[in-house]
Amino acid sequence: MSEQQCGIGGRVVVVTGGGAGIGLGIVKVLAQQGARVVMAECNPEGSRTSAALCEQGLDVRFIPCDVGDPASIDALFAEVRSHYPRLDGLVNNAGLTIHGDFLEASLESWERMVNVNLRSVFLCSQHAARMMAGAGGAIVNISSNHAGASSEGFEGYAATKGGITAMTRAMAWSLGKHRIRVNSLSPGLTLTDHIGQLMSDKPELGRFYHALHATQRINQPEDVGQLAAFLLSDASISLTGADLMADNGLSAHLFNRSGI
Template sequence: MSEAPSTALVTGAARGIGLATTRLFLAEGRRVAMIDRDAEALEVAAAELGDAVLPVVCDVSRPDEVAAMGEKVRAGLGRVDALVNNAGVADFGPIAEHDFARWRRVMETNLDGVFLVSQEMLPDLRASRGAIVNIASISGLRASTLRVAYGTSKAAVIHLTKQQAAELGEHGIRANCVAPGPVDTKLALAVHSREIRAAYHDALPLNRYGSEREIAEAIVFLCSERASYVTGQVLAADGGFEATGIGLPALRG
C-alpha cells in the first residue's frame, strides 16, 4: 500500500504569500488545507487549484473558529505534516494615534492567531513529527516608524517560534520563522508610494522588492526534509535589508 501524500495547513491562504506557498506545496505533491477568513477570496482561489486543496473559512483570532477549523482539517486530510502560520494584518501609523482597540486588532491576528492555530494542531504535529513555519517580518527584527503594533507583534512571533522550537523538539517538531522584507504584493503596491518604493530599492543590497514566490520558496524549504536539522531559526528573506542596518545610501562606495 502506498503512503498517503504529505499535507500542509496554510493560514492566510487566499492571496499573496499564503497562496504562493499553497501552490508550491501542491507542486511538491502535498495536499493543502487553505485557511482564510475571507470566504469569497478563498472560494475563488481554491476553485483554481483542484481537489488537492481543502478550503476552510476561519478567523484565526477566534478560539471557537480555530477549534472548528481543526476538526474540519482532520476530517478532510487525516493528518497534518506542516503548519504555516501566515495570516496577518498590517496597520501602520504613529504611536500617538494607536489606541488600545487598534493595538488589539493587530495583536489578535498576528500573534494570538499564531498561538491558537499552533496549539490546535499540536497533537497532529506530534503524531507526524511535523514542522511549523511562522511568518514574521523584517519589522520584527528592526524597528521602524509607524509600526508600533505591527512590528511588536512580529517580534513576538519570532520569540514564540523559538519557544516552540525549544519545547517541541523532543517531539520531533521543528519550528522556524521566515521574516520577509519588502515584497511585491497588492498590499505593498497600494500603500507604498513611488517615493517609498524608491527609498526601499536604495536601501536593499539587491536593489529590488522580493516576489511572493521567493518568500514561498523559503517557507516550503523550511517545511521540507531538506531542513530536517534546522529549528529555532529566523530566516530573513529580505534582499539583505536586515544585514545593512541603518546605513545611509549616500555613504555607499
C-alpha cells in the first residue's frame, strides 16, 4: 500500500462540532494532512476559526449546524452536496456533557443529551452513508471511555456514549456492503480549554489528572485528530466495527487511584 493510498489528501470529510476542543483538533489534523474539511459547528465563531485556518493554506469550510435539530442536519448535508462532488468521510464528534445529581436530573437535560450525542450520530451517518454508498468511505464516531466505565452524575453522558459504541458495531455490518467502514474512537481526559482552565486554577488538580494515567499525560485534541485521520484512511482498511480506546491507559487500571 503506497503512502498516497494510506493518506487522506484530497478527501472530503465532515466533522461535526468542529469549532472547538477535540473537534477543532480533528479539523486541524485532517486539513494539515490535505483533506478538504467541512467544519459543522453551531457556534457562529466557527466562521472566524475556519477563516483563520484557510489563511494558513488549509481547506476548511464552515457550515453552521445544530446537530440537536434534525432540520439543521438536513441543511448541512444539502450544502455539502451543493459544494462537493462526493463525500469520503464523516466524524461524528459533536457532543454535550451535562453532569449532576442523578436524583435531581431533569427529563429535559436527558433528552437534550440523547438528541445531541446519540440521535445526531444516527441522522448524520445516514445522510453521509447515502452520499458514500457505492463509492465507499469511512465514518468515525467519537465515543468516550465513559462508555465502558463511568462516574456518579454522568448517567446521561455514559448512556449516550455507550449507545454510540454499540450503534457503531451494528452500522459496520449495515454499511459494509456499501463499502463504508464504521469505527468508534473513545478519548479519555483531553486538554480542552475548559480542562486547561481547571488545571491552571488548581495545579494540584493537574497533578492528580496526570497521575491517573499510565503515561502521566492527558490527551491533546490533536492526539485524537491523528487517530481520527488513521481511521479515515486506507491504512485502517481492516478495521470496521471497532472501538479505539485513547485514554493513556486510564481504563486499563484495575483500581481507582483517587487516593493519590
